[in-house]
Amino acid sequence: MRPWFARSDDRRKGQRVAATLADVARRAGVSAATVSRVLNDNYPVAPATRQRVLRAVQELEYVINGNARALAASTSDLIGVLVNDVADPFFGLIASGVQSETGGDKLAVVCNTTGAPDRELNYLTLLQRQRAAGVVLSGSAIEEPEHIHAVTERLRRLAAAGTRIVLCGRPPLPGLAGGGDDAKVATLAFANRDGARELTEHLLALGHRRIGYVAGPADRTTTRHRLEGHRAALAARGMGAGSGRLIAHCAYDRASGRRATLALLDAEPGLTAIAAANDTMALGVCAALRERGLRIPDDVSVTGFDDLPFSADAFPGLTTVRLPLYQAGALAGRLLMGHESPPPDGLVTIPAEVVRRDSTAPPRRP
Amino acid sequence: MRPWFARSDDRRKGQRVAATLADVARRAGVSAATVSRVLNDNYPVAPATRQRVLRAVQELEYVINGNARALAASTSDLIGVLVNDVADPFFGLIASGVQSETGGDKLAVVCNTTGAPDRELNYLTLLQRQRAAGVVLSGSAIEEPEHIHAVTERLRRLAAAGTRIVLCGRPPLPGLAGGGDDAKVATLAFANRDGARELTEHLLALGHRRIGYVAGPADRTTTRHRLEGHRAALAARGMGAGSGRLIAHCAYDRASGRRATLALLDAEPGLTAIAAANDTMALGVCAALRERGLRIPDDVSVTGFDDLPFSADAFPGLTTVRLPLYQAGALAGRLLMGHESPPPDGLVTIPAEVVRRDSTAPPRRP
């Protein structure tokens, strides 16, 4: 079956399809070197010559071959952005932020890892193949020594080859120093612990004492940090970290949040508040509560995390923690472009801020 | 000021940083040709030799240079995905769908055009530079003959160079035929007109007669099609296309939807329903209604379009039209990869389906 598109073979056989530098040079009556210099504007060229070259470029509709250029100059126009899934607004916002700062010159390659370690490594290899100019790694890391080691090694090699690296919303990688003369990797850390702590403090201040927590997958750093913040707030009040029965781990999605909430409710019917580890799960929490005939916040208060755009329009408006994701992505982009420098230790903390809406209220007196 | 990352100059001066094919060949005691053959598995190589080569690859941590390869073989691992903004779930879903089908071999370059014609053209040039294997254009097109012509020309050249092209949620480009032997471009068209018509029919069936419409920017095809569907439904009932005062054009975002609604309400206080041209605007519509103390759907019914994930959790659950965006993206991906063929005319219609939730109800009897 003949494919519906032109095969590359078709092209190779036939006459040249795109003009080359040499074609332009010939037409302009100059050498290839001169054309290259006009195009890159990195060497003096007489105005008249320049004009002739530019005209030839126009006439031949010449478009430079990026691969040849990258090969000869050992540079690259590619920036890799590793995310769990672009369709998730959390990552979409980061990716969009990166784009906003790199879009003019560079092409952003967005890679959906689905959070899988092997896909992550695989994409890093593909990016290394293309000799990417930079890579942004987002998405919470799996806390598995083996995988962390593998990623560290891959990044070390990328960095050695000149690829700039920014970790966005990930813990710093020990061994890949941040600052000093051999600085390689910048890290943007979200204030997950602080944000979670303040959020739970808010709940405690309202008077809640039996608070359920719907956490993310147990093996992720982000999960752990947010949970630690939650526990810290409880501990500060002298409350035990909460019996394990108040905490349910599950995937970072809505359906899982719903299921986890139903389980939590069965185990602890007396809950007056449930904190979810992110906004998406929080929607599932709300759905589950409604199914059980519980009103929000009258019967049970709910909180999320991230403050994704939809959270303000959810019902009720979700009390959550705002993370400036777009701005973080933009910062990552600027760092990659060299438009900005990270502090000596390479570590930037992205602040988190509690946003109070209508999903939290004091508990009803029993 | 010395940049925080290793400069590419640093690299060029110093000793070679990455192993090359020749290094591998030397170490394995074979010729470069043989290494290439092992790596590409496109020519018989004796098992023993193969083993030696693979070992050398391991030992040297060799990673092929994608640019050199692309240059020599005139192939490419890049797929371009043009979207207005990845942070918008509408486009995020499409991009994610494309990725799902291309991710293994290809790298998806996501380009945020913000809907601006010049950025669109600029990105097409950048992709042409990289000799991209394929391009997906999404995002509603500006209906400006000049721009359409410019895009058509750019695409024609891309196609001529072997780049496969899929238009996703855009009108077909006259002149870039879809099928037959010289097929170049496949088009995935969303059933915007039908979806909008059915949605308005739903409103009419409920008994609404004074229906406001918050449309997108007037110069977009998508805007026009959805509006046409709306009007067609009205016309079928013998209702005038609605006085212009029932229709407000604005940007496809929440804030604009809110403002437009306030204006509509001022002009026509008797509205019993408002249809928004997409879900995001619909959220703005809801916000505006609430500000005015109107209840949804008791006082005014509201509809959206697209059925983005958040629509089910909005308050009240949004009646809207579902567009299988992820699936459309995936189809685009399969088309690009040659895993699937478009019909002879190159045109695939992606069906739309009304989803009834809680934001629509019969109007109160006045």
Next chain:
DNA sequence: CCAGGGAAAGAAAGCGCTTTCTACCCTCGG
């Protein structure tokens, strides 16, 4: 025992650029 043939490997010519090094011309100052 030798011609013939197939399998496996190598040599080498590019692919389309960048960049160093060299060549040239023209203008000055002595």
Next chain:
DNA sequence: CCGAGGGTAGAAAGCGCTTTCTTTCCCTGG
């Protein structure tokens, strides 16, 4: 009037691969 030197342009050597064309070698059949 001549040599120095600044300003332009060109020649050519790669960059790291792929692929065609040869060559080599060994096995088979007559």
